[in-house]
Amino acid sequence: MDTLQAVVIAILQGATELFPVSSLGHAVVLPALLRWGIDQHDPSFLPFLVMLHVGTATALLGFFWRDWWALFIGVIGIGDTHQVQESRRVFLLVVIATIPAVIVGFLLEKFVRGLFASPLVAATFLIVNGVLLLFGERLRQRGQRPLSSLTQMDALTIGIWQCTALIPGMSRSGATIVGGLLRGLNHEGAAHFSFLIATPIILGATVLEVPKLLHESVPAGVLELSVLAAVVAGVTALLSTWFLMRYFRQHDAMALNPFAYYCILAGVVSLGLLVLI
Template structure:
């Protein structure tokens, strides 16, 4: 992989990781469409992609730093009793929502690694992701629950349910943020609140995966010089991810109705077109 290719993948990663359009699908499909000579099934490709997540995680921590400080203060018992209880409750929700992904990721890691290098599968599931976004919004519009439910009112059952939605992102083409946002709105949160909770529960997983796979890259015997493209790519991914986060939070604030419509349409069209080109 050349430095230019690494930076282009990082740009795609940063732009699509938090958008509900599956950054992994794009990182797998685009090189195949451009006929880049990259071994996507090689032991270093997935770790490289996950290393980019460290840049994304840094962007999320930077954007939501006030949330994380408030949660940390609550865990430590700093502040008014009511605020402490709420912060501890939200922290517990974040932990519960990450448990399903940790368990399933551990059990099916080797199988999922084989799927990650198959662009045709990623293209097909990108279409499925678009349909999920479309029908998820349709189901949510008919739900009796309030669309302005605060995150702090979620129960442990809600957190587990959203965490299970997050597990669909193990399949290439399925968006982690898209699935968790849909999971959130179906539990009565509005799109902006669901996006915030999605990004909060995604941060620990992204950090853990990035650290694990970065260590895996080191065990492969990759030299310090070879790390340069990955480091530059992580910076590019982080900057673009921060901009993407800022855009999405504003977008969901002003587009509550059919918020997922444009992303659903894009996924269906891009998935069908990519599969057709790859198949031909």
């Protein structure tokens, strides 16, 4: 992998991890279309992957630092009674929403990704992801519930939706935002909760890879390239989060449609090109 390829993949990771268009689907399809010949299962790719996740998670922590700080001091009991109770309630919701993906990911991630992680299948599920986003917009509840009204059942439902992201082409953020919309949240609230629960998922995936990394010999130059990619992915993720939160705040009518149309178009074009080449 050369520097240009590393930077392109880092930008792709930083943007598509937050945009509801599937980072994994793009990571599977794009290298195949460009014929880069990158083996993502090669041990030398592992430090690069870990650093991409570190960059993205750092960006999310930085953007939502006030939320995480409030949760931290509330959980340890600092503040007035109401603040402590609310912080602990929200923290519990984040934990509940994270549990399904942790369980399913631990049990089935290798099987699911091994079964579906071909460029043709990933391109097909990009189309499915687009249809899901359109489905979510059409069937969403219009109650405009605030994020503060989220219940444990709401969090569990959103967490179950998050499990679909194990399939390349299905977007984690897209699925969880749709889950939030179907539970009556507006786009901003659904996106806010989606990005909050993304942080432990991304950090958890990173931590799981670290023991493997410690047993691998890192080729010369890979660590430097990985650090560069982490910075690029982090900056891209920070800008993406800022844009999306602003976008969803200003657009609460069919806000997912542009991403849905993009996924359907990208999937159809990718399928055509993959078949032709």
